Amino acid sequence: MNFLFIFTLLLAGAVTLPAQVSYERILRAEKEPGNWLTYSGTYQGHHYTTLNQIKRDNVGDLQLKWVFQARSLEKFQSTPLVVDGVMYLTHATNDVAALDARTGRTYWTYHHKLPRDVSLCCGLVNRGLGMLDDMLFMGTVDGHLLALDAKSGRLRWDVTVADYHSGYALTMAPLVVKDKVIVGTAGGEYGIRGFLEAYEAKSGKQVWRFHTVPGPGEPGNETWAKDSWEKGSGSAWLTGSFDPELNLLYWGIGNPGPDWNGSVRQGDNLYTDSVVALDPDTGKLKWYFQFTPHDVWDFDAVQIPVLLDRTFQGKMRKLMLWGNRNGFYYVLDRTTGEYLLGKAFAKVTWAEGLDDKGRPIRRPGGEPTPEGNKIYPSVQGATNWYAPSYHPGTGLFYLGVWEYATVYHRGDPTYTRGNRYIGSFPVIPYPDIVTDEDPGYGAIRALDAETGVMKWEYKMTGLTESGLIATASDVLFSGNMEGHFFALDCRTGELLWRVNLGGRVANSPITYLVDGEQQVSVAAGNSLYTFGLRQ
């Protein structure tokens, strides 16, 4: 009798057990704010939640719930996923863990063993996972894409996307769209030829590839002198956004190579430093907009595209908001790529402004020189890859900002396979408040999404590599490189609460529900910290 009962349950389960994260769930992720189903929370990349238990007047009651310590001292840049009480996260170098989101205890861990000779410009980092049904997807710094079983952590499939010996790596969180997993490659400092690829989620079979640097015969190849396209870089190391209605995938593309010496790659160098809009079914390019033609400062357009529908200059439009590493804030029409607005949100000395098509008007003398030339923004940009946030209630676009200059040098662009191909080096990529003469400062800024005008600023002594998340209850969470995690008032920028976590905050905080109660998780140093309201 008992056996029959169990068998019946198993059979029923086998037939009716719903897939854990269906595509339909991701499509409607904003309807279930208790979970965090995809890298940016939703396909629109708002980093905003309708959860409102944590408010301006009780955020001071936040207390530490648990800490997860990674087994590596690498930077913790990963943003977790949370699905029905289970947190899935990556931690350096390429481990995956499933945690009980209530306690931080581990269900399982998967370890991807790396070859010893992996070399990456900026740390052996990983930024997170994609998920579809009961599978998790992770890119690795040795160029693989893995699919894991979400329940057991066992490997389902493993494909080689690119050869790490040539400088390719996967550091971004894959994006799941329909039945496909989409990834791009890092390696923009190694003379790679960047690309985005889509794989069948079930099998790992490649479906399409889009080269971010067009080859001979393809439109855009004429923007590269001679054969410079072959080592043109154009990495794609951050997750894109998706508009299901327009069926368009939006992705930010990285710098051209070599970074600081453009003499060997005369031309605009498409599609580096651009946003590309692709058909997710075929990988075909629908439109592009290049923020920094012929970049010689390393201004990757590697930021999260923020998609929203709202009135712009009196007319309802499908917009894309973009706070770019080059120091300008942009509003584009995401149906066509039409430039609508551009305005500097930080000090910019490499350009005098933007023309009426959004093309930068370069300032004479604003380029790297052999002797070194001090230019704003810094080599890490006026902002970078960490998530901005858009709050529909305030109409404000929030982003982390660096007010800091770099002395840019131009040197020899020497290419050797697998080594850096950058054409000299900017000295001091990360300033130190105590040891550097002119360390600049960091800030969280709130821009009017329609005009780009700054509404408030929260100034910090140090810089920030933290993303942001805004809540419907007007609390804005972020952190900084000093190790502080804090909450600001979305409307005024007033500091509401802070805690010193002791290590650099270098991921984007998320919020979700466990047992119906709102939690906030953020990484600092090599650990993930989770806070909830005191009971």
Next chain:
Amino acid sequence: LSLATAFISDLRCPLKLAITLFLLTVSAPAHLAQEGSTTNKSNSSDDIVAGSRIFQSHCLGCHGRGGTGGRGPDLTRSELRYGNSDQELTGVIGEGIPGTEMPFFFFNGRQLQQIVAFVQSLRQSSPRIQVKGSAENGRVLFRGKGGCLKCHQVNGEGGRLGPDLNQVGARRSPDHLKTSLLEPNQYISPVDRTVHVVTRGGKGLSGIRLNEDTYSLQILGADENLVSVMKSDITKYKLDDNSLMPSYKGVFSEKELDDLVAFLYSLRQKEARP
């Protein structure tokens, strides 16, 4: 001496100028034999020039122009933490240093040797500088007339408000040392800057700024005590552009200055190795 003409063509670049001057002043490559090792077969002047080009594009970001350090260590020192021989340097560059920011590189054998030759050339250039004073006389002046121990530490003795001088000879040139004695405000390392604050209670505090973030400030006070101040309690904050160090212009004779510089330049205490 067969110098690479490409280098001579652009002497505006400080690194190129330094290399060119160095190559002009020593009879390379014979003088480039390294301590404990003569294994490098690619150490001709052309190899050094080739190595410097690779250094510029791959190493300069961390080790600074001229290899004098930055985010990474100063490579011109006579003692390097992970080894001084060609073989050891080749291993460090070719394999990286696990647990540090020093990455693995894919250079071929010849390229590795060229970089090693260049790094060794930087290290060879530094100790060749001759000073004219007497280090022993300088030591007496340092401890006596100069009163330097009041603020500086050497061999575990002395105050803490000024920079520790145990390795100053490995880090600073004689000219730089002399300038620091005569015009101490000309160069102040940011880590040695003095901060003056006034708290809400009207209390004034001065000292060396050890650390600072958005919310607080950590100071080594004038009485050599560690002090923490919350920024919310500060009404006035000033980071001083002047050094606490007095000028010794007119205090020491020219010969005494040379002796003091000779003493300071002799301070090359080895770093403790784990």
